[in-house]
Amino acid sequence: MSAACKKLINTVEQCVDENLEGLVAVNPGLQLLEGLRVVVRTDVGPNVVGAGKVSLLSGGGSGHEPAHAGYVGPGMLTAAVAGSVFASPPPYSILAGIKAVSAPGSAGVLLIIKNYTGDRLNFGMSAERAKTQLGVKVEMVVVGEDCALTSSDKTAGRRGLCGTLFIHKICGALSDEGKSLEEIVTVAKDAASKMGTIGLSLTPCSIPGSGPSFHIADDEMELGLGVHGEAGVKRTKLVSAKEAVKMMIDHMTNSSNCTHLPVKEGDRVACMINNLGGTSMLELNIIAKEAIELLERRGVLVERAYCGTYITSLEMAGISITLLHLDDTLRRCLDAPTTAPAWPHPLLPPGTLTRQTPVRMPRENIQAQVTKTGPKMATIGSAEASLIFDCLKLAGERLVAAESQLNELDRESGDGDCGSTMARGAQGILTSLGSKDSPNLPVSCPGDLALTLASAAEDTMGGSSGGLYSLFFTAASASLQTKVSPDAYCEALKAGIQTMMKYGGAEPGDRTMLDPLHSASQAWSVALSSHTPLEAFRLAVEAAEKSAEETAKMKAQAGRASYVSADHLKNPDPGARAVAVWFRAVLEALSS
Known part of the structure; x- marks a missing residue:
């Protein structure tokens, strides 16, 4: 049939x-x-x-x-x-x-x-x-x-x-x-x-028992x-x-x-x-x-x-x-009232018999209630800001380029849209990035930038990935409020991971994007005490890439893949591979 x-x-x-x-x-x-x-x-x-x-x-x-x-x-x-x-x-x-x-x-x-x-x-x-x-x-x-x-x-x-x-x-x-x-x-x-x-x-x-009525x-x-x-x-x-x-x-x-x-x-x-x-x-x-x-x-x-x-x-x-x-x-x-089960009951405004297409509620009506003035964030010099601009740009471009590859990996365990989700978020950041001479994002204030990236993840990525990245960057921004240094960036990564674990439910070893992030955090924290900042970050990136590939051998215990038979999971987790992609891009931008 x-x-x-x-x-x-x-x-x-x-x-x-x-x-x-x-x-x-x-x-x-x-x-x-x-x-x-x-x-x-x-x-x-x-x-x-x-x-x-x-x-x-x-x-x-x-x-x-x-x-x-x-x-x-x-x-x-x-x-x-x-x-x-x-x-x-x-x-x-x-x-x-x-x-x-x-x-x-x-x-x-x-x-x-x-x-x-x-x-x-x-x-x-x-x-x-x-x-x-x-x-x-x-x-x-x-x-x-x-x-x-x-x-x-x-x-x-x-x-x-x-x-x-x-x-x-x-x-x-x-x-x-x-x-x-x-x-x-x-x-x-x-x-x-x-x-x-x-x-x-x-x-x-x-018709039941028959084929299509026409073609x-x-x-x-x-x-x-x-x-x-x-x-x-x-x-x-x-x-x-x-x-x-x-x-x-x-x-x-x-x-x-x-x-x-x-x-x-x-x-x-x-x-x-x-x-x-x-x-x-x-x-x-x-x-x-x-x-x-x-x-x-x-x-x-x-x-x-x-x-x-x-x-x-x-x-x-x-x-x-x-x-x-x-x-x-x-x-x-x-x-007129009816209780016939299939008749629709559109919702009209209270106390009116007039149907009009409603105008949009002005956002100012709610922004005053939810917007708070946060602490003044630490800033960095123009040279470092230029580096962050380069990191964002290259990371976004690499995620866009990896769309098909990530989608193909996601078809193994999900609905095949991980790459599209990541590319959508990356493209949103690239679109709003502006020029290097006159950036539209607050690249000279990493704390503010992290909050901006959190909003971008919510608005343009959507889904569970958007929610997780939004939590990650929101928590990371707190570690960058008063100082900006290699140690502060490492602490920001740890804070983001802890928040993702708290709300997302995944732990290291569950075959998710958390695995390469956690491996990078551990490697970075150890290497900072005995290596230059760039070399320490290189070791963190290599740890992230290795961990992302090792997810292919892990049993999925969180996310959509946890509902899929282990026999069908032969390749790395797409979310983990995406982390490795943008980590590598950041390293290349810093190294150049």
């Missing part, structure tokens, strides 16, 4: 039923009809319904989770009917769902479906049977808001996509308000006509794809998130397309960014940022925004963007 077809299921035949069983197990306010794929709220039934409110029923093929059953709950749907994967549910299940939410005295049942032939036929057939055989008052709203189609030729019509969820929410709120079936239908149809959705896919999906190259993406893998309107090369969002919204609002959604300056909209299944939250938030910024640049008021996984196509990597024109009624309905 190919990687694209892997599924954590028990059997293909039971995957839909077990999916629904899992949903109600997590949400015991929902229940399944015996022997059927129908999810119903536990607060409805023959003895409960009849309070004069309209019941709402939706459904469709499975594989789109959390739709449709995830939107069953107070304030939204009363029940949902599931079909097999990507297949409309059978009429007998739909009719059973209608019976389950109907009772004498109820205000009727509204069926909300997406514009697919199977759904229209099966839900329509069930609606007619419910009217004639059960005497139930039933209406149906068909949602088709897809903006992908460009041809005016006769087709099956616009597909129903993520915008259907807006209709679920609006109708649920109106039902809770006690509106009649006719009133709800009128508002729902009006809302359905004022929204649009456009999708974008990066990968196919695979798309690694460097391609498809615009306007349907949620079942139906072909889109065009296939293009992969572009950035910003370009992809512009492509999508431009297509959605292009007046030359027969299915476009008119959007102009001053319009009020709700925007929903939806994950088609395999898109990370990191990517979704970037898409949301780009979409909202683009709309706001065009003068559109984004009064509500939602971002998450709402209606999927199994594991398809891709997104959809839905826009709904708002008025006060629709916004009120979107804001």
Whole structure:
């Protein structure tokens, strides 16, 4: 079985039923009809319904989770009917769902479906049977808001996509308000006509037990794809998130397309960014940022925004963007309370109903609280400062050059980014270093320089390496406050090591960057009493390099490598090798 077809299921035949069983197990306010794929709220039934409110029923093929059953709950749907994967549910299940939410005295049942032939036929057939055989008052709203189609030729019509969820929410709120079936239908149809959705896919999906539904190259993406893998309107090369969002919204609002959604300056909209299944939250938030910024640049008021996984196509990597024109009624309905498990609840500022993209909090507001004036640091002469400049420059250049080598070592035990992390930090220092005649970093004040390097490690390196180097340089700066000498530098190294051990948890011998630092510290401390400062440092560097290479034979007992089998660790630790690289660079700069 190919990687694209892997599924954590028990059997293909039971995957839909077990999916629904899992949903109600997590949400015991929902229940399944015996022997059927129908999810119903536990607060409805023959003895409960009849309070004069309209019941709402939706459904469709499975594989789109959390739709449709995830939107069953107070304030939204009363029940949902599931079909097999990507297949409309059978009429007998739909009719059973209608019976389950109907009772004498109820205000009727509204069926909300997406514009697919199977759904229209099966839900329509069930609606007619419910009217004639059960005497139930039933209406149906068909949602088709897809903006992908460009041809005016006769087709099956616009597909129903993520915008259907807006209709679920609006109708649920109106039902809770006690509106009649006719009133709800009128508002729902009006809302359905004022929204649009456009999708974008990066990968196919695979139905359980089958292969990928289509093929798309690694460097391609498809615009306007349907949620079942139906072909889109065009296939293009992969572009950035910003370009992809512009492509999508431009297509959605292009007046030359027969299915476009008119959007102009001053319009009020709700925007929903939806994950088609395999898109990370990191990517979704970037898409949301780009979409909202683009709309706001065009003068559109984004009064509500939602971002998450709402209606999927199994594991398809891709997104959809839905826009709904708002008025006060629709916004009120979107804001109405619901406990349906899958409906999102964006956080608005306390006491306001207005959504505005927030401005950044000024850093001055917090700097006054955390900035303290430290002791005056010892300084050095221009010749020594020039040497430190050279050391920083060469060390940074060597770490940048070692990026690929360190990444390759890191693939053995981690995620292969140690070199990139070190290079990113080194490049940040090189960028801010300035010129030798007019340096931007405080090279004439080693204590201040150490604090500056600590901040650089935090800001540009990130991750555990950035944190450890920040601790190292912060602790080292304390030893350089009152004096600067070879002994002070050696003490600074010891202080940095002790702080790294205190907070990082590693000890010498654990196969980490601490090993070469500790070996260098010991060798340097001993050599300073009997050698020139430069020769003593040379011995320290040689000790660091030897220790870094010896990590290849050590058992990892700290860091990410400690989770990896010792059989897989054949090479030196990448963090230790990085220490050896910059130590050697410092020695060469001093020697020259």
